[in-house]
Amino acid sequence: MSDQTDVLQGTLDLLILRTIALEPMHGWAIAQRIQQISNDLLRVQQGSLYPALHRLEHQGWITAEWGASENNRRARFYALTKAGRKQVDTELAKWERLSAGVNLVLQRT
């Protein structure tokens, strides 16, 4: 557990958008997927996940719809909107600039 990292505020948006770019997903699945793909390195706290989802929905980048989950229960599925797809690119570019910058700083010092 101790080698898991809480997802930084700000990068979470990118991770969520990127995750549901493939297919609509509900909140729990999004958290699981991020954890899986990052080989359990990243952990998404529910406390940040749901506020983030609602914020993204409010900004119009994702939409939510009720549907049946994999075990046939009612779950809220989130999907990217058109604006959301554009936003993925913007966020990606932003992230790349940030990480490049951080890397440069770390290498020099």
Next chain:
Amino acid sequence: MFRDRRESDLSEELQFHLEREIERLQASGLPRNEARLQALRLFGGVEQIKEEARDARGTSTWDTLVRDTRQGLRRLVHDWRFTTAAVLILGLAIGANTAIFSLVNAVLFRDQAIADPDRLVNIYQNDPSGRPLIVTSYATYMEIADYTDIFEETMAATIPLPVRYLHNNAVREAVIEAATANYLEVLGLRPSLGRWFDATEERPGAPIVAVLGHQTWTSVFRSHPGVIGQVVRIEGVPVTIIGIGPANHRGTVDVGLGTDAWVPITALPLMAQFASMRNAPTIIAPLFVKARLRDGVTVAQARTAMDILGRRLVAENPEQFKRSGEFALGPGITVLPSTDVRIHPQADVPFMALASLLLTIVGLVLAIACSNLATLLLVRGAARAKEVSVRLAMGATRRQLVRHLLTESVLLALAGGIAGCVLAWWGMRALQAIDLPLRVDLAVDYRVLAFAIGLSLVTGLAFGLAPALKATRVDLLQTLRDEGLQPLDHRRLTLKNALIVMQVAISVLLLGGTSIFLQQVAATRALRVGYAVDGVAMLETDLRFAGYSEDQARNVYDDLLRRIGSLPGVEAAALLRGLPMARNSVPIVVDDAADQKVSEAAMIDAGPGFFDTLRIELLHGRVFDARDRADSPRVAVISDAMAQKHFGVVNAVGRRFRLANDPSSWTEVIGVVRDTGTGDLDDEVVVTSAPPYYRSYTQAGALPTTVIARTSRDAASLVAAMQRELRAIDVALPVMTAQTMAQAREEAQAPPAAAATLLGILGGLGLVLASIGLYAVVAFAVARRSREIGIRMALGARSQQVVSSIARGVAGLVGVGTGVGLFLTVLLMLTLRASSGESNIGIGNITVYRPNIDPLELLAIAAVTAVVGVAAAFVPARRATRVHPLEALRHE
């Protein structure tokens, strides 16, 4: 609601997440219970997540508003005393404002139904200084209408004329317009029932028909369709109703008094009450001319065409442009788009000024109420300082607190607005129950409602903000540590004090305004009228309403005069036309005058016995008698003032003058009588413009209408006796006017008296509001100082000393406020005195009363204010001294 659904969605979503988490942990081998506990631990606070999710949405603005409103309402209900006071204060002020605004709205802002108003123009004859005049002659209208290449159609309508008609055996007052047959066509409207009169009915001599106004039809005739085809006697003339005007069209001059009926313009000489109109060779009346522009013609092109016409008219009828005085014509014709004119280009500005003056005055009352609310909120804010600091300490932001306080004040203001609308509605209903000469349609429309709500919101925000900011600017430690002993606020210039001073000052100013109008009423009453008032009674009837022929009518009047003359106690009686001392302004030309200049005089229709009945002393020559018949040369009795002004001599007997518009009307002066005050007032009140002269109705070829009589006994019982005599002759004869001369004179003072009443009410209201404010401030100060007072009392201070220490502060505030108010009042009086006293607006003269600055009056106002102010402060101050010292010390 929407919000509730979102809330349950969120719960369900989180619940789902939790269960999936439990399942996952179970799948990894944990027992159900263990899994559940761990999932919950990982999950953290559900409520917190919910809160954050809600905030993330940003939709919370609405939710916050709802929450704040609920809280605010709860707090206001809790403090119901404060709430009631505040709502009452605001309700009164907003109510007064809404009532006055709906009056202004009805007169000035309500839209008229007119099709395609952009293509409509108003056309006016100019006066000598080039401004649009109200008089356009019928002849000029015909010339304008000939410009068919410019105007598709041109119509003319008179200004609304007051007439009387018989309905259900009672004489009613109405206003009619005489209009051309194409009136409705030019406006692009259609009658709502029946039809409009056509060109054949417009020919002179055709049987007279009328179209009823829609408003009159619904209110007087109860929307009965059978009214079409009925005959109504207007001014005694039988008129057949042929149609009902369009709904939403109230008349050419839309100042709130809807036109009751339209008649063809050729019927005007029969309907007009003014003799000068009846006897004119052609139709001379104040006409409004409106035209619809032909397609593609611009207003500028119309102006050019009318310029040419204007020049031609001067060239063709030069003598018409030589008149001077009120209706003097000037070269040139004005064309204005109808949408730019409300009533008349020259009347619009004074009308707007009057409206803004009214709104300013009630606005002052609102200002008092608002500053009052602010005072109350300040007091409340200070009383809640502890609550505020506790909340701040608990982590509430100042922004949140200000928001809460503002929500409260806006809620208060809205409640006040609703109370105000109810009060205004109730007040206006009370007003409409009174039979006013001018029927204003006071319906509450969207403008009035928007005005009231807007006013409430602005009031709540503007006057809630400063107290809210002040209330939340607290020194946390100081307030929380405080045990009731606070450093006393010794600063003189606090917001609270300034507000109180302002309230008192405005109240004094309003009372000062009241005193100006009261002065005017008193000045009128005190005026030496120069004719008999005591014991004089009058009775006006119109035999045409009963269908008498002219010869029959003459006999009936003579009979009536004989009967009334022989009533016990009657010393003198006379017949005359119109009401005694009511005068018509006429242009005259004096013989022998070098320049044949036209000047103004006032004509009064009298008859034999008139001067004796009214005790108007004859100075030279003789008065009217049997010698003056319709076929004898025209004669006149003139007033002393006219003899000196127009003839330059004291004894003008034998001299001649004529009406300016009738070269054959030479009239010889047979007598000179002493001046009277007539219907107008003396120099100090109104400038005497035209001196009056008298002519005999027998020579005017018209029937008398009125009997006046003077009795040595009670005039009121003479009025009753006269009516009995009238009924004895023929029960069908209508009574138009039956009153004593004293009542008639009282009626003339109605406008200033009404203004005095209105201002007095507003001033009183202001004073009441200001004293509530004073009460609140003192009560608060006493509450805050109760500990100090308790200590002082315990140490042996007498209650007198305590009260006087409080009174000193209050007296200072009231004194400064009164001083400022008196200063403003004197300033207002000086401005009025400096004004020229008369301003010509082209239609009539508005005279301004020039008030005297009466120190006693000002002193009285100051005294009233001081007494009310001190009384307001005394009640809470007195309560302070009744507090038991022990209790005061224990006081939190």
